[in-house]
Amino acid sequence: MPNALQKPQSAATAFMLAGAGWFVVGALYGMVSAIHLVAPEFFSNIPWLVFGRERPIHVNTMLYGFTGTMLIGCGLYYVPALLKTRLWSEPLAWVCFVLWNLTILSGPVCFSFGYTQGREYSEYVWAADLMLMVAVVLAIYNMVMTVAQRNESQLYVSVWYFFGAMLWTACNYPIGNVMWHPKTGAMPGLIDSIFLWFWGHNLPGLLITPLATGAAYYVIPRVARMPLNSHTLSLLGFWFLVALYTHIGGHHVLQSPIPNWLKTVSVVDSVSMVFPVSIVVINLWMTARGVGRRVWGDPAGRLVMGGIVWYLVTCIQGPLQSLPYLQRVTHFNNWTIGHAHIAMLGFGGYIALGAMWHILPLVTGRSVYSNKLVNLQFGLITFGLTGFFLDLTAVGLIQGSAWNNGETVYRVLPELAPFMITRAGLGIFILTGALVGFYNAVMTVLGGRRLAAEELQRAEEPV
Amino acid sequence: MKMTPGVLIIGALLVFWASAFIIAGLPAATMKEKPSDIWRPLTAEEEAGHRLYVANGCSYCHSLFIRINDWDIGAERIAQAGDYVGQEPIILGSERTGPDLSQEGGEHPDDWHLAHFTNPRYTSPISLMPSWEFLGRQEVRQLTAYVQALGLKAADYRTARQKYWKQQASAAYAAGPDANVEWIHSQVPEVWRRMPNPYPADAAALARGKRMYQDFCVNCHGPIGDGQGPAAAYLYPPPLNFTTLRRHLVENRYIGGIFYYQIMNGITGTAMPYFKKHLESEKIWDLANYLGVYFVGYTDANIEPRGIDAAYEGPWQNPYQPPAKGAK
Numbered sequence: 001m002p003n004a005l006q007k008p009q010s011a012a013t014a015f016m017l018a019g020a021g022w023f024v025v026g027a028l029y030g031m032v033s034a035i036h037l038v039a040p041e042f043f044s045n046i047p048w049l050v051f052g053r054e055r056p057i058h059v060n061t062m063l064y065g066f067t068g069t070m071l072i073g074c075g076l077y078y079v080p081a082l083l084k085t086r087l088w089s090e091p092l093a094w095v096c097f098v099l100w101n102l103t104i105l106s107g108p109v110c111f112s113f114g115y116t117q118g119r120e121y122s123e124y125v126w127a128a129d130l131m132l133m134v135a136v137v138l139a140i141y142n143m144v145m146t147v148a149q150r151n152e153s154q155l156y157v158s159v160w161y162f163f164g165a166m167l168w169t170a171c172n173y174p175i176g177n178v179m180w181h182p183k184t185g186a187m188p189g190l191i192d193s194i195f196l197w198f199w200g201h202n203l204p205g206l207l208i209t210p211l212a213t214g215a216a217y218y219v220i221p222r223v224a225r226m227p228l229n230s231h232t233l234s235l236l237g238f239w240f241l242v243a244l245y246t247h248i249g250g251h252h253v254l255q256s257p258i259p260n261w262l263k264t265v266s267v268v269d270s271v272s273m274v275f276p277v278s279i280v281v282i283n284l285w286m287t288a289r290g291v292g293r294r295v296w297g298d299p300a301g302r303l304v305m306g307g308i309v310w311y312l313v314t315c316i317q318g319p320l321q322s323l324p325y326l327q328r329v330t331h332f333n334n335w336t337i338g339h340a341h342i343a344m345l346g347f348g349g350y351i352a353l354g355a356m357w358h359i360l361p362l363v364t365g366r367s368v369y370s371n372k373l374v375n376l377q378f379g380l381i382t383f384g385l386t387g388f389f390l391d392l393t394a395v396g397l398i399q400g401s402a403w404n405n406g407e408t409v410y411r412v413l414p415e416l417a418p419f420m421i422t423r424a425g426l427g428i429f430i431l432t433g434a435l436v437g438f439y440n441a442v443m444t445v446l447g448g449r450r451l452a453a454e455e456l457q458r459a460e461e462p463v
Numbered sequence: 464m465k466m467t468p469g470v471l472i473i474g475a476l477l478v479f480w481a482s483a484f485i486i487a488g489l490p491a492a493t494m495k496e497k498p499s500d501i502w503r504p505l506t507a508e509e510e511a512g513h514r515l516y517v518a519n520g521c522s523y524c525h526s527l528f529i530r531i532n533d534w535d536i537g538a539e540r541i542a543q544a545g546d547y548v549g550q551e552p553i554i555l556g557s558e559r560t561g562p563d564l565s566q567e568g569g570e571h572p573d574d575w576h577l578a579h580f581t582n583p584r585y586t587s588p589i590s591l592m593p594s595w596e597f598l599g600r601q602e603v604r605q606l607t608a609y610v611q612a613l614g615l616k617a618a619d620y621r622t623a624r625q626k627y628w629k630q631q632a633s634a635a636y637a638a639g640p641d642a643n644v645e646w647i648h649s650q651v652p653e654v655w656r657r658m659p660n661p662y663p664a665d666a667a668a669l670a671r672g673k674r675m676y677q678d679f680c681v682n683c684h685g686p687i688g689d690g691q692g693p694a695a696a697y698l699y700p701p702p703l704n705f706t707t708l709r710r711h712l713v714e715n716r717y718i719g720g721i722f723y724y725q726i727m728n729g730i731t732g733t734a735m736p737y738f739k740k741h742l743e744s745e746k747i748w749d750l751a752n753y754l755g756v757y758f759v760g761y762t763d764a765n766i767e768p769r770g771i772d773a774a775y776e777g778p779w780q781n782p783y784q785p786p787a788k789g790a791k
Contacts, residue, residue, distance in 0.1 A: 037591060045594050045597045046597070047598075050519070050593045052523055053519065055523045118518060119552055155468065159471075160466055163471055163472065163475065164471075167472065167476060167479070171476070172479075172483075181551070186552030188548070188549050188551040189544075190494070190547045192551070192552050194486075194487060194494075195491075196552075196554075198487045206479075239474075242475060242482070243482065246482035247482055247486050253555055255528070257541075257544040258490070259490065332526060332557070332558060333558070333559065403533070404532055406534040409535055409560075409562045410589070413591060416591075
């Protein structure tokens with residue numbers, strides 16, 4: 001076996017770098033999609049670059065490729081670190097890496113040519129679904145064995161979340177993707193929308209959220225150099241998350257003819273999501289109370305803190321837009337697109353990036369190539385994303401209100417133009433942020449200043 | 464509470480599966496798939512079109528269910544669970560950059576769809592939809608078959624009507640330009656045929672009419688109203704050449720009411736859609752004045768019978784003279 005595959009933490013590094021790379025790919029596809037919403041004849045009649053095919057590539061590459069991959073990379077480091085041991089098997093993690101990334105690669109490769117299951121967030125073809133499942137199951141096995149050989153009796157909250165993310169995904173993904181129907185990946189009839197949005201909402205809720213929350217729970221106390229505020233709140237946040245989040249997918253098809261009791265459950269649980277979210281946010285902010293300057297002053301800590309702010313914004317907005325009366329205006333338009341961006345790039349993406357910048361020196365033994373570039377990335381993405389959120393929310397309200405007042409979709413299209421142009425312009429900032437980050441990450445691994453043994457030890461010290 | 468590996472793993476799975484049972488298991492066990500009144504199975508060609516709809520991501524811009532607060536196309540029927548029986552996958556959609564398509568079948572004839580899939584701007588000048596010309600004629604035909612089946616039996620009723628009137632309209636067109644116009648006029652109810660445009664054709668109204676023309680009409684009827692827009696090559700009967708209307712004014716003076724009626728209601732069977740969902744009264748009257756002034760050289764705006772002028776109207780005198788009798 002090649003030595004590289006045995007090298008401690010090499011798989012974690014690979015996951016993080018791949019995540020940084022997928023961020024660039026996803027942002028490129030997002031950029032082209034944004035241009036197409038301004039000028040549909042731009043790159044016209046190119047089969048592999050038509051809006052209906054490039055949009056799922058953008059979405060899946062960002063979800064699974066950027067946020068998911070990067071956060072798994074972080075977890076592969078912090079779980080063993082928190083258990084005071086090494087990952088049980090580095091080569092197994094590499095197998096996991098290959099399968100996971102092949103799944104993501106299947107997006108651009110297959111969707112471009114019309115090989116897709118077509119259900120939003122569940123587009124990957126069956127073979128890719130299978131690879132993803134094997135990767136997740138292998139990750140669970142590796143983690144269980146790591147726990148078994150641990151030298152720290154207590155399981156820290158980040159470990160719970162990482163375990164949760166993997167366990168729930170292993171159960172969730174095959175249900176939502178209807179993997180027992182390999183050809184379509186769907187159920188016949190209306191019931192499919194319930195299976196689809198079961199995964200459609202659990203993907204952010206029970207994969208990305210626990211991964212990001214786990215990473216935040218790891219980074220914030222370390223950067224703040226403060227012990228975690230409350231163990232009880234950690235427990236409440238964790239158990240509420242899985243108990244409530246699992247129920248809320250129905251709010252994506254709230255106005256469709258699914259059973260009323262299901263709508264009621266999904267709205268009630270959506271609103272209840274305020275609790276686990278507030279608990280996590282409060283717990284982390286209380287941990288950093290009094291040392292805000294320390295956290296916000298740290299380039300990686302700032303990204304994680306920024307992610308927590310976006311989490312709060314997303315999860316105040318989310319319950320509100322699940323309310324049936326408000327949804328008459330907010331559904332089906334760019335309001336939702338704005339919400340999705342602050343959830344995935346704001347919450348998931350910021351924390352993934354912050355955790356990566358925090359962990360990369362620990363796994364490579366090299367300091368981050370340039371903290372200035374980390375700050376630049378924060379600035380670029382924050383400008384781009386804040387603009388996105390305001391722009392898309394505004395145009396969503398225009399669309400939704402116009403429709404609700406009897407205007408047709410077609411009549412409102414000219415009103416989209418200034419907002420879509422602005423959005424494409426803001427996309428340049430996010431794309432640049434992705435490129436800067438990728439460059440910085442690669443340079444860190446290749447040429448960051450080597451940390452002296454004592455520096456590294458200090459950095460690795462638990463709090 | 465101490466989180467041991469056992470509590471963590473077994474607890475996380477238990478809570479998850481309990482929730483999953485409620486939210487996916489119970490609906491799977493209890494939702495009855497009973498066909499609704501409009502349900503029918505898809506034909507092989509429609510199925511092929513459905514696969515193309517899924518493969519090409521049409522669902523990222525088009526939804527497939529009508530809500531209680533919708534007004535756009537299809538709004539006559541709120542979606543019912545039984546409309547979707549057996550379809551796999553039925554992608555309800557989450558975004559409307561284009562209109563909902565659940566009742567699209569029979570809204571337009573097939574040739575309109577060919578022009579529209581080739582380049583959506585041909586039929587809908589401000590559309591943001593990509594061109595699908597690269598799919599080739601066969602796949603566009605399959606996609607059209609699927610789209611024409613949306614609404615199932617209700618769509619069949621509408622497509623049958625399209626086919627019936629397509630025959631009549633084609634026969635009229637084949638009979639020559641003058642017979643064609645007379646046939647089109649004869650389809651307009653009598654009360655509309657002698658109704659002049661009640662509103663002034665002043666500069667502001669004409670500017671508004673121009674905007675409507677460019678947003679809706681220009682790529683079929685052409686920038687000079689001669690029916691030679693880029694869509695014309697795909698459509699039969701082709702779009703009307705407005706300039707021929709000059710010799711077909713009703714009683715040599717009326718045209719406004721006919722314009723209004725035809726814009727509002729469309730000419731089912733031809734590619735001319737109804738615009739009453741897009742445009743309300745003032746916009747249609749303004750557009751009628753624009754067509755008259757720029758392409759016919761005459762508008763009957765504000766002539767008798769006119770009733771009492773609307774409160775906003777100024778002292779506008781119609782300067783346009785109907786063509787001299789017998790002039791060509």
